[in-house]
Amino acid sequence: MKAVVFTGKGGLEVVEVREVEAPRPSRGEVLVRVKAAGMNRADLLQRRGLYPPPRGTREDIPGLELCGEVEALGEGVTAWKPGDRVMAIAAGEAQAELAVVHERLLLRVPEGLSWEEAGAIPEAFMTAHDALFTLGGLRPGWPVLVHAAGSGVATAAIQLVKAAGATAIGTSRTADKLEKARALGLDHGILVGKEEPRFADDVKKQSGGKGAAVILDFVGAPYAAENLAALAPGGTVVVIGTMGGPRATVDLGLLMRARGRIIGTVLRPRPLEDKIAATQAFARDVLPLFAGGKLRPVVDAALPLARAREAHDRMDRNDTFGKLLLCP
Numbered sequence: 551m552k553a554v555v556f557t558g559k560g561g562l563e564v565v566e567v568r569e570v571e572a573p574r575p576s577r578g579e580v581l582v583r584v585k586a587a588g589m590n591r592a593d594l595l596q597r598r599g600l601y602p603p604p605r606g607t608r609e610d611i612p613g614l615e616l617c618g619e620v621e622a623l624g625e626g627v628t629a630w631k632p633g634d635r636v637m638a639i640a641a642g643e644a645q646a647e648l649a650v651v652h653e654r655l656l657l658r659v660p661e662g663l664s665w666e667e668a669g670a671i672p673e674a675f676m677t678a679h680d681a682l683f684t685l686g687g688l689r690p691g692w693p694v695l696v697h698a699a700g701s702g703v704a705t706a707a708i709q710l711v712k713a714a715g716a717t718a719i720g721t722s723r724t725a726d727k728l729e730k731a732r733a734l735g736l737d738h739g740i741l742v743g744k745e746e747p748r749f750a751d752d753v754k755k756q757s758g759g760k761g762a763a764v765i766l767d768f769v770g771a772p773y774a775a776e777n778l779a780a781l782a783p784g785g786t787v788v789v790i791g792t793m794g795g796p797r798a799t800v801d802l803g804l805l806m807r808a809r810g811r812i813i814g815t816v817l818r819p820r821p822l823e824d825k826i827a828a829t830q831a832f833a834r835d836v837l838p839l840f841a842g843g844k845l846r847p848v849v850d851a852a853l854p855l856a857r858a859r860e861a862h863d864r865m866d867r868n869d870t871f872g873k874l875l876l877c878p
């Protein structure tokens with residue numbers, strides 16, 4: 551089968567598409583013929599050798615999520631049959647013609663969605679759902695601050711915030727992304743500069759002086775101090791990424807006075823049972839909203855697998871809005 555392969559650790563020059571041996575499903579696993587596999591920031595880190603995948607997963611074949619058709623079943627699988635339309639967060643190796651996923655991590659593709667739409671769902675919407683509701687405890691009416699408003703995870707989060715009857719405030723360094731995010735329901739966009747980003751005063755103003763009850767942060771160090779200044783009493787900062795760097799100096803007095811929490815999260819290294827629980831909560835609470843049209847996957851572009859290098863280049867340049875997909 552064909553797969554995206556990193557021929558070494560480094561820049562775009564290590565991204566190729568090659569013939570590799572197809573995987574075989576072990577007990578409890580399902581072999582999926584991949585129709586679309588989302589690109590993620592983690593792929594860029596893995597390309598540079600900075601994001602080792604879990605044990606047993608090839609480091610040279612990227613891909614954290616997929617949608618496709620069930621091709622074959624490993625021993626003991628009873629919940630699925632060949633031809634079923636499925637999607638999932640995978641341990642890795644998803645940017646390939648065939649990939650294996652544990653049967654209990656698979657989700658059924660909602661009625662009426664194309665392969666491209668389904669491919670844009672798993673990582674973005676599951677991460678956002680887990681961060682907002684399971685970790686952030688989001689309630690209707692709460693003001694929520696979502697950084698990097700044009701990122702895959704943020705475009706999902708904004709829609710989930712609105713579907714929950716809460717208020718979505720977003721930041722971006724790109725005005726055009728804030729404009730596009732408004733069409734997804736963003737109530738208030740804040741354009742932040744690359745040097746000394748400021749947003750706390752604006753967040754306070756937009757939330758009637760309270761601040762944000764939940765903050766989804768992907769940027770890390772450069773936003774850490776402003777996040778604490780923007781936090782509502784009892785609020786939660788969920789750290790999902792550190793695109794701007796991981797080491798920050800902050801005023802912990804602000805955290806104490808807000809009686810706030812800072813929670814960090816990652817999905818991929820969690821124990822299988824935790825990932826199954828997150829998948830089941832997502833299937834119950836979120837999947838029905840796609841069929842009803844209340845949520846829509848945001849696809850920046852769907853490129854053939856052969857254009858994987860171009861996909862890396864676009865993400866490296868922060869050139870995307872929503873999800874970039876590779877289609878075998």
Ligand SMILES: NC(=O)c1ccc[n+]([C@@H]2O[C@H](COP(=O)([O-])OP(=O)(O)OC[C@H]3O[C@@H](n4cnc5c(N)ncnc54)[C@H](OP(=O)(O)O)[C@@H]3O)[C@@H](O)[C@H]2O)c1
Nearest residue numbers: 591698701702703722723724768791793794815816817868
């Ligand atoms: N913890 C988890 O389980 C988990 C799961 C999924 C994703 N993530 C993380 O979540 C983040 C978003 O992922 P994604 O795939 O949705 O990203 P994405 O679609 O590639 O979007 C990233 C956007 O963030 C902005 N950005 C990049 N570097 C920045 C910086 N230094 N400061 C401020 N803004 C910056 C850029 O938009 P602008 O034009 O606004 O600059 C860029 O387009 C990544 O850090 C990723 O690793 C974590």
